[in-house]
Amino acid sequence: xxxxxxxxxxxxxxxxxxxxxxxxxxxxxxxxxxxxxxxxxxxxxxxxxxxxxxxxxxxxxxxxxxxxxxxxxxxxxxxxxxxxxxxxxxxxxxxxxxxxxxxxxxxxxxxxxxxxxxxxxxxxxxxxxxxxxxxxxxxxxxxxxxxxxxxxxxxxxxxxxxxxxxxxxxxxxxxxxxxxxxxxxxxxxxxxxxxxxxxxxxxxxxxxxxxxxxxxxxxxxxxxxxxxxxxxxxxxxxxxxxxxxxxxxxxxxxxxxxxxxxxxxxxxxxxxxxxxxxxxxxxxxxxxxxxxxxxxxxxxxxxxxxxxxxxxxxxxxxxxxxxxxxxxxxxxxx
Amino acid sequence: xxxxxxxxxxxxxxxxxxxxxxxxxxxxxxxxxxxxxxxxxxxxxxxxxxxxxxxxxxxxxxxxxxxxxxxxxxxxxxxxxxxxxxxxxxxxxxxxxxxxxxxxxxxxxxxxxxxxxxxxxxxxxxxxxxxxxxxxxxxxxxxxxxxxxxxxxxxxxxxxxxxxxxxxxxxxxxxxxxxxxxxxxxxxxxxxxxxxxxxxxxxxxxxxxxxxxxxxxxxxxxxxxxxxxxxxxxxxxxxxxxxxxxxxxxxxxxxxxxxxxxxxxxxxxxxxxxxxxxxxxxxxxxxxxxxxxxxxxxxxxxxxxxxxxxxxxxxxxxxxxxxxxxxxxxxxxx
Numbered sequence: 001x002x003x004x005x006x007x008x009x010x011x012x013x014x015x016x017x018x019x020x021x022x023x024x025x026x027x028x029x030x031x032x033x034x035x036x037x038x039x040x041x042x043x044x045x046x047x048x049x050x051x052x053x054x055x056x057x058x059x060x061x062x063x064x065x066x067x068x069x070x071x072x073x074x075x076x077x078x079x080x081x082x083x084x085x086x087x088x089x090x091x092x093x094x095x096x097x098x099x100x101x102x103x104x105x106x107x108x109x110x111x112x113x114x115x116x117x118x119x120x121x122x123x124x125x126x127x128x129x130x131x132x133x134x135x136x137x138x139x140x141x142x143x144x145x146x147x148x149x150x151x152x153x154x155x156x157x158x159x160x161x162x163x164x165x166x167x168x169x170x171x172x173x174x175x176x177x178x179x180x181x182x183x184x185x186x187x188x189x190x191x192x193x194x195x196x197x198x199x200x201x202x203x204x205x206x207x208x209x210x211x212x213x214x215x216x217x218x219x220x221x222x223x224x225x226x227x228x229x230x231x232x233x234x235x236x237x238x239x240x241x242x243x244x245x246x247x248x249x250x251x252x253x254x255x256x257x258x259x260x261x262x263x264x265x266x267x268x269x270x271x272x273x274x275x276x277x278x279x280x281x282x283x284x285x286x287x288x289x290x291x292x293x294x295x296x297x298x299x300x301x302x303x304x305x306x307x308x309x310x311x312x313x314x315x316x317x318x319x320x321x322x323x324x325x326x327x328x329x330x331x332x333x334x
Numbered sequence: 335x336x337x338x339x340x341x342x343x344x345x346x347x348x349x350x351x352x353x354x355x356x357x358x359x360x361x362x363x364x365x366x367x368x369x370x371x372x373x374x375x376x377x378x379x380x381x382x383x384x385x386x387x388x389x390x391x392x393x394x395x396x397x398x399x400x401x402x403x404x405x406x407x408x409x410x411x412x413x414x415x416x417x418x419x420x421x422x423x424x425x426x427x428x429x430x431x432x433x434x435x436x437x438x439x440x441x442x443x444x445x446x447x448x449x450x451x452x453x454x455x456x457x458x459x460x461x462x463x464x465x466x467x468x469x470x471x472x473x474x475x476x477x478x479x480x481x482x483x484x485x486x487x488x489x490x491x492x493x494x495x496x497x498x499x500x501x502x503x504x505x506x507x508x509x510x511x512x513x514x515x516x517x518x519x520x521x522x523x524x525x526x527x528x529x530x531x532x533x534x535x536x537x538x539x540x541x542x543x544x545x546x547x548x549x550x551x552x553x554x555x556x557x558x559x560x561x562x563x564x565x566x567x568x569x570x571x572x573x574x575x576x577x578x579x580x581x582x583x584x585x586x587x588x589x590x591x592x593x594x595x596x597x598x599x600x601x602x603x604x605x606x607x608x609x610x611x612x613x614x615x616x617x618x619x620x621x622x623x624x625x626x627x628x629x630x631x632x633x634x635x636x637x638x639x640x641x642x643x644x645x646x647x648x649x650x651x652x653x654x655x656x657x658x659x660x661x662x663x664x665x666x667x668x
Contacts, residue, residue, distance in 0.1 A: 062414065066417055229579060
């Protein structure tokens with residue numbers, strides 16, 4: 001271990017700073033997904049941060065391909081007898097590619113007739129061994145317990161799959177990747193966001209479309225790194241029962257991908273929570289001085305921008321996110 | 335309004351007490367779902383409590399039919415251009431059958447080639463008008479803002495669909511319905527659970543399989559009725575990053591359907607949170623002196639038992655769950 005590596009948060013700081021470059025490299029890789037042509041449905045199978053990346057990708061795939069892409073719980077294969085998946089593709093996202101439930105899901109999905117795609121960061125992993133197509137995240141070793149660059153890399157790997165299926169999408173995705181490689185993730189509201197998080201005990205992270213998956217990942221990281229109770233909601237869902245939590249002091253973080261059809265919904269949520277006197281911060285892709293054409297790239301940018309704020313909040317509160325008290329890097333569950 | 339109707343929580347108390355009878359009646363109805371035979375995939379489209387009921391049903395359908403049943407966000411049709419659903423069935427769960435996004439989803443799913451099934455409590459609703467099959471919840475008017483009897487009724491309506499598709503399932507479901515009709519939902523740990531909720535500011539509600547959907551609904555009701563920040567997790571997912579929240583005072587409610595294959599996972603979660611000194615309460619179907627054969631019925635029972643505790647907690651804290659400060663009965667979102 002070098003001297004730097006003993007500094008709290010060193011790995012998360014280093015790795016999250018690489019997130020957009022990892023994303024851009026993952027997008028621009030050539031992948032062979034000929035097996036996926038004609039799939040009538042896509043199913044994602046993943047857990048934790050990888051599941052958030054899968055959620056982001058599901059909106060992108062549905063928009064581009066016009067076929068459903070939904071989340072199948074790993075337990076369908078790891079605990080249950082599985083379901084028939086003839087004509088479908090199963091996309092398994094797993095940074096380690098080693099979790100037992102996902103290995104069993106890969107075996108089960110293949111046996112059930114699906115073409116299986118593995119998005120992983122660990123070459124020659126057990127999940128890969130069971131898959132028809134392999135799409136590397138290519139982030140290199142990730143040493144911090146909280147995944148950051150591999151999350152953005154997973155989103156990029158998904159965009160590489162879509163790029164191989166649609167040259168029109170590929171053009172847009174490659175233009176976005178070029179803009180994001182090397183981009184600074186500093187933004188004007190960063191200090192305001194960090195102050196709000198330091199004051200907060202209850203947080204809603206709100207998004208829509210690919211911004212919803214970014215919200216899921218942000219809420220998870222706030223719990224994991226800062227032990228703040230943050231929960232993700234779609235801008236629509238949150239205006240039903242969950243709104244009542246606003247009668248407590250509640251901080252609301254809105255992640256805005258800039259997608260035109262989501263603006264009304266995000267505006268409505270912002271206005272409603274401000275009316276309830278919540279502490280509302282809205283981060284927009286335009287805050288970074290750019291304009292993107294693919295909403296999953298917008299989600300990757302918002303995550304890459306939020307990760308350092310979460311890290312700094314954790315450090316200010318005396319936590320070392322590289323090594324959370326209760327967690328290990330690979331969690332084995334059923 | 336009668337004198338009783340002005341007592342805080344009167345409607346929620348009355349309606350939640352009817353939940354198991356509504357469930358049992360809904361299960362035993364005859365429904366015509368011939369159109370669904372041969373569906374290669376089921377998609378649920380719903381929001382809020384109805385989405386929790388849909389989640390519960392998805393595990394039951396997948397186990398019984400061996401085909402995937404996953405959740406499709408309404409925005410795919412309400413904001414986006416939709417996805418192809420040829421050969422699939424779309425099950426729309428909506429107590430009112432009136433929410434714009436679900437009406438647009440019904441129209442969109444039908445146009446995309448799906449057979450559309452409506453589970454609703456409002457005869458002649460706009461969602462029903464767009465559907466191929468209608469399965470009534472049959473709960474009668476629900477006056478409290480928090481849905482209770484219609485949630486259990488939605489689960490029952492889903493079991494009626496499965497019963498029409500499988501006579502073996504029908505036998506088990508009807509035996510369970512008979513046991514649940516008129517059953518007392520009192521249980522020994524009720525006081526302990528209520529005390530724990532009164533002390534709690536952060537709650538994880540944990541389940542697995544159909545117990546996970548029950549956890550989603552319970553967490554939603556705790557937010558809506560008691561303004562406690564409660565979040566649902568699958569017993570597996572929670573042992574990854576979210577575990578770190580246990581470094582705060584955290585109350586953990588485990589909803590145990592008794593399903594054999596979920597026991598290891600629930601045991602592991604219980605032990606892990608107890609090790610972190612959390613306040614852990616586990617409610618089992620066996621606490622009610624019965625044994626059930628269909629896990630969705632177990633989920634309905636756990637909900638019917640938890641609703642009165644949530645109501646009493648709300649009343650103790652000075653809230654009137656019949657009329658939450660920020661909410662109305664039908665929320666129109668996009």
